Amino acid sequence: MKRAFKNLVKNRYTNGRQAQKYGASGSRSLEKSPTGIRGLDEITFGGLPKGRPTLICGTAGCGKTLMGVEFLVHGAMEYGEPGVLIAFEETEEELTKNVASLGYDLKDLVARKKLLIDYIHIERSEIEEAGEYDLEGLFIRLGSAIDAIGAKRVVLDTIEAIFSGFPNVNILRAELRRLFRWLKDKGVTAVITGERGEGTLTRHGLEEYVSDCVILLDHRVEEQISTRRLRVVKYRGSTHGTNEYPFLIDKDGISVLPVTSLGLDHKVSSERIPSGVPRLDGMLGGGYYRGSSILISGTAGTGKSSLAAHFAAAVCRTGERCLYLASEESPQQIMRNMRSIGIDLGPWVKKGILKFDAERPTLYGLEMHLLRMHKLVTGFNPHAVILDPITNYISLGDDREVKAMLIRLIDFLKTKGITGLLTTLTHGDAVAEGTTVGVSSLIDTWLLLRDVENNGERNRGLYVIKSRGMAHSNQVREFLLTAKGAELLDLYVGSEGVLTGSARAAQEAKENAAAALRRQEIERKQRELGQKRKALEAQIAALRAAHDVESQELEMGLAEERLREERLAADRVEMARIRRADVGNGGKAGKNNRKGARA
Amino acid sequence: MNAAKRVKAVKPANDDPWVLRLYVAGQTPKSLTAFSNLKKICEEYLEDRYRIEVIDLLENPQLGRGDQILAIPTLVRNLPVPIKKIIGDLSNTEKVLVGLDIRQRVRS
Numbered sequence: 001m002k003r004a005f006k007n008l009v010k011n012r013y014t015n016g017r018q019a020q021k022y023g024a025s026g027s028r029s030l031e032k033s034p035t036g037i038r039g040l041d042e043i044t045f046g047g048l049p050k051g052r053p054t055l056i057c058g059t060a061g062c063g064k065t066l067m068g069v070e071f072l073v074h075g076a077m078e079y080g081e082p083g084v085l086i087a088f089e090e091t092e093e094e095l096t097k098n099v100a101s102l103g104y105d106l107k108d109l110v111a112r113k114k115l116l117i118d119y120i121h122i123e124r125s126e127i128e129e130a131g132e133y134d135l136e137g138l139f140i141r142l143g144s145a146i147d148a149i150g151a152k153r154v155v156l157d158t159i160e161a162i163f164s165g166f167p168n169v170n171i172l173r174a175e176l177r178r179l180f181r182w183l184k185d186k187g188v189t190a191v192i193t194g195e196r197g198e199g200t201l202t203r204h205g206l207e208e209y210v211s212d213c214v215i216l217l218d219h220r221v222e223e224q225i226s227t228r229r230l231r232v233v234k235y236r237g238s239t240h241g242t243n244e245y246p247f248l249i250d251k252d253g254i255s256v257l258p259v260t261s262l263g264l265d266h267k268v269s270s271e272r273i274p275s276g277v278p279r280l281d282g283m284l285g286g287g288y289y290r291g292s293s294i295l296i297s298g299t300a301g302t303g304k305s306s307l308a309a310h311f312a313a314a315v316c317r318t319g320e321r322c323l324y325l326a327s328e329e330s331p332q333q334i335m336r337n338m339r340s341i342g343i344d345l346g347p348w349v350k351k352g353i354l355k356f357d358a359e360r361p362t363l364y365g366l367e368m369h370l371l372r373m374h375k376l377v378t379g380f381n382p383h384a385v386i387l388d389p390i391t392n393y394i395s396l397g398d399d400r401e402v403k404a405m406l407i408r409l410i411d412f413l414k415t416k417g418i419t420g421l422l423t424t425l426t427h428g429d430a431v432a433e434g435t436t437v438g439v440s441s442l443i444d445t446w447l448l449l450r451d452v453e454n455n456g457e458r459n460r461g462l463y464v465i466k467s468r469g470m471a472h473s474n475q476v477r478e479f480l481l482t483a484k485g486a487e488l489l490d491l492y493v494g495s496e497g498v499l500t501g502s503a504r505a506a507q508e509a510k511e512n513a514a515a516a517l518r519r520q521e522i523e524r525k526q527r528e529l530g531q532k533r534k535a536l537e538a539q540i541a542a543l544r545a546a547h548d549v550e551s552q553e554l555e556m557g558l559a560e561e562r563l564r565e566e567r568l569a570a571d572r573v574e575m576a577r578i579r580r581a582d583v584g585n586g587g588k589a590g591k592n593n594r595k596g597a598r599a
Numbered sequence: 600m601n602a603a604k605r606v607k608a609v610k611p612a613n614d615d616p617w618v619l620r621l622y623v624a625g626q627t628p629k630s631l632t633a634f635s636n637l638k639k640i641c642e643e644y645l646e647d648r649y650r651i652e653v654i655d656l657l658e659n660p661q662l663g664r665g666d667q668i669l670a671i672p673t674l675v676r677n678l679p680v681p682i683k684k685i686i687g688d689l690s691n692t693e694k695v696l697v698g699l700d701i702r703q704r705v706r707s
Contacts, residue, residue, distance in 0.1 A: 121667050128698030131633070131687030136624040136671035137656060137663050144660035166670065166686070 030237045033081070033153065033189040036074025037067065039256030043232060043241040048213055053180050053190040055210035057202045058217030062228060063249050064193040066102075067217070068155035069095065070253050071191055073104050075153045076114035081189075083153035084145045085117045088161035092117040102253045113149045122165030129167060135175040138162075139182060151188060158193040163204045180209045201233065212236045218244070225396060227365035230256055246367030248375070257371040267291075273318070273384075273419060276310030279488035280447075283464055283473040288445055290383075291417040292468075293410050295440065297424045298449030302460050303481055304423040305329075307447070308386050309338040309345065310486055311421055316348035320383035323376060324356045327392045331356035342485045355380050361392040366405045369393065373409060377418065384419040390439070391425040406439050444468045449479060452501075459501035462488060478504070617641075617649040618678040624671045625657045629688045633672040636689035644701045 032046035041047050048054045048071070056064050072083035087095060095117060096106040109115035118141065146154065159176070166172055183190045192210055194202030201207045207214055214233040219226060230247045232240045247256040272287035281287040288294055294311075296304045308324075315322040326334060334356070335345050348354035357376055361369065377385060387409075394402050406422075413420040424439075440446055445467040451458045460479040464472045477488040478501075621637060623630035634653065641649045656663045656671070666675050666684070676683040676699055685698040695701075 118664075120669065122669070123667075126682060126684045128683065128685045128694060129687050130685050130692075130694035130698060131636075131690035132629055133670045133672060133687040134629070135669050136627075137622065137668040137673065138670075140624055140656045140660045141663055141669070162669065 032238070033075070034079060035067075035071045036078050037070050037254050037256060039245065039247065040230070040254070043230075043245055043256060044213075044235060045239060048189055048191070049235070049238065050189050051184065051187045052212040053183055053192055053210045054213040054215065055192050055194055055202070055206055056215045056217065057194040057196055057207070059196045059219055062217040062219040063247070063254060064217060065090070065095075065157050066099070066249060067215075067254055068157050068191045068193055069099050069104070069106075072115060072153055072155055073099075073106070073109065076109050081152035082114045082149045083116075083155065084142070084149070084151040084188075085115065085155045085157065086142060086145070087117060087119045087157050088122065089158060091119045102251060104253075116145050116149050116151065118145050120161075122161055124165055127165060133171065135162075135166075135172075135179070138175075139179065143186075146186060146188060154183065154188045154190040156190065156192045158195065160194055160202065160204050160206065176206070176209050217247075222365070225362065225365040227367050229367070246365070246371055248368055248371045250372075250375075252375070255371060255375060257367065257374055267417060269417065274314045275307075276312075276314035277307070277486050277488060279477065280307075280462070283475070283477065283488070284445065284467055285471045288419060288421075289469065290419055291414060292419060292444035293413065293442060294419070294421045294445045294447070295424060295443040296421065296447045296449065297426050299426055299451055302449035302451060303479055303486065304425070304449060305334065305388055306338070306341055306343075306481055306486055307449070308388050308421055308423055309334065309341075309343050311384070312354060312386055313343050313345060313348070315384045315419075316345075316351075316354050319353065321353045321355070321380060322348075322384045322386065323380050323382040324354065324386045324388070325373065325376070326356060326358040326388050327361045328389060330358050340483070341481050342483055355382070361396055366393060366396045366401055369396075370405050370409060374412065377412070377416065382418060384421065385413055387420065387422045389423040389425050391423075403439060407442060410439075410442050440466075445470075452478075457501050457503070459504075615648075615679060617645055617676065618652070619649060620652045620654060620666070620675045620677060622654050622656060622663060622666070622668045622671060622673045622675070625655065627671075630672050632688040632690065633674070636692070636695070637674060640689070640692060640695055640699075640701075644696070 031050040032044070032048065033050040034041050034047035056067055058064050069085065072085055075081040075083050090098070099106060106115060106117065110117060142154070145151070163172060192206060194206040197203035201214065201216060213235045216231045216233050218229045218231070220229065228247050228249065229244045231244045232242065245256050247254055269290040271290040273290050274287045275281055275284065296307050298304050312322045312324055338345055345354055349356065364372065390406060393405065396402070410420060446465040448463040448465050450461045450463065452461045462477045462479040477490065480487040480489060619637065619641070621634060623633070637651060641651065654662050656668065670686040672686070672688060674685040674689060683698055683700070685695055689695050
């Protein structure tokens with residue numbers, strides 16, 4: 001444990017910044033000399049092998065000399081290691097001029113004795129061979145240069161030039177072997193450049209002598225787009241990245257892009273950031289997640305850039321920095337167009353928190369773009385990055401390459417906690433819910449803008465296709481671009497399908513009319529009902545009246561009948577009295593009377 | 600054409616002394632051989648119209664820069680112009696004579 005710590009401390013001293021980052025894993029056994037070239041120290045886990053020669057080989061114009069010069073300049077300026085540059089091809093003036101454009105002041109370094117440039121000129125035509133010789137002169141010259149400034153680093157650019165000066169290859173080979181041995185004994189970290197040969201790494205087989213570390217530079221042109229690539233062919237005694245890494249030479253010198261598998265362990269944030277369109281925030285339940293990746297896909301003219309600009313403005317409004325990588329329009333054009341929908345990006349640009357970078361994708365290869373983005377992001381350190389659109393990169397490689405690039409870009413942004421918004425153009429005939437490069441699986445929030453066509457007009461609809469980790473609306477919204485910015489409206493969804501635009505307005509009017517009609521109808525029905533009820537009531541009253549009359553009549557009849565009955569009874573009594581019937585027997589006596597009378 | 604050039608190049612040598620510089624690095628066998636070989640050739644072909652400067656780079660490393668000396672030993676003919684360089688221990692007399700343009704002069 002203690003020992004490991006010691007090792008770590010030691011490495012911090014010897015290998016500089018990069019070694020700290022990677023711990024001691026790659027450099028426990030070998031001390032390293034950091035190159036200070038962005039990315040290269042990461043690939044080699046700390047730099048070139050300290051005190052040993054390294055061969056940098058490649059075709060003409062691939063950046064060998066520059067890499068050597070950078071190794072020396074960074075060593076002199078950042079790591080306190082003076083360096084000697086033995087130039088066989090360019091004079092001191094030429095070299096100084098060449099690298100001045102990269103911001104390196106070689107003259108100043110030379111004056112401060114941090115750097116010594118020695119131009120060795122070999123003119124074949126002046127030299128005649130007559131007998132045995134060796135290259136002690138070169139050794140002495142190199143030795144005196146190293147001693148003059150106490151150099152720790154040496155660059156020989158390019159030692160192969162001596163092959164043209166001295167015809168006796170056998171002597172040369174022996175001497176080269178001696179030279180590299182001698183450099184090792186001197187304890188200087190040497191860089192030897194060599195021209196790429198046919199089927200071999202270098203034209204004269206330098207790799208035979210320099211076996212500790214070999215870096216191959218390559219400059220390929222594919223479909224008229226050039227890409228520089230770097231590969232660590234061999235690194236004795238150390239682990240190293242084995243892939244081909246793209247590298248870039250620009251105004252800041254060389255930067256290499258380490259294509260590391262970044263893994264999926266980036267921090268996540270549950271903080272929401274506004275999308276710039278309030279109703280969209282509503283649909284997403286509060287906005288995008290910070291550090292998430294957002295894809296806006298849609299056919300041409302559906303308002304992808306407008307939505308992106310809204311986001312840019314929203315980011316800037318909170319005072320955060322936003323990087324807008326445009327690959328279709330110039331910054332001026334974007335700003336003008338966005339002004340027409342009420343977004344003025346100008347002030348943010350002036351304030352320096354919004355940065356545009358517009359570049360035609362066809363200008364570089366994919367790797368270069370990625371590298372450039374890396375550099376821009378690292379330099380500007382934005383909170384959000386907009387890539388508008390990613391579709392244009394497809395012309396630069398096949399789908400797999402583009403996807404790989406985007407994965408790396410998204411991963412890179414995620415590890416940095418930067419919110420990334422990408423737009424992609426889908427073609428009308430393609431599947432609307434497919435992205436042309438199939439990046440959807442990498443995306444956290446995917447918005448689809450789609451033309452809804454009917455009634456001879458196209459209107460925009462916005463769908464939230466997915467949004468990881470947030471409750472989001474599943475409704476389609478109509479997306480309107482007004483002079484005050486983007487607006488989202490509820491769609492008309494009815495029996496006749498989804499309607500937008502004027503069709504929606506017409507449909508709404510139609511609906512209103514229909515509603516009014518229905519209202520009238522109801523009123524009419526209600527009135528009718530009232531009338532019916534009234535009629536019924538009247539009928540009831542009439543019936544009741546009739547009934548009253550009838551019952552009265554019936555009762556009258558009844559009374560009459562009763563009266564007649566009484567009269568009849570009275571008449572019978574009267575009759576009996578008149579017939580003198582037994583009063584006591586009444587009717588019986590009468591019968592008996594009739595019997596008795598017969599008897 | 601070739602003859603004319605040759606005459607031109609060699610002519611001043613008839614009057615002017617030859618300045619020859621021999622670069623060495625310490626008293627190595629090769630250096631000593633080179634010096635004795637040079638001496639012999641000069642005595643034979645240039646008589647007393649020559650001057651030999653021996654420069655030891657171990658003592659004065661800076662002096663090697665002007666003549667771009669890498670190989671040791673190297674013989675440089677400073678005068679007459681143009682500058683000629685011959686590397687090696689000068690054991691191949693024929694090559695030295697050709698290299699110094701002496702052979703042609705002798706023949707003519």
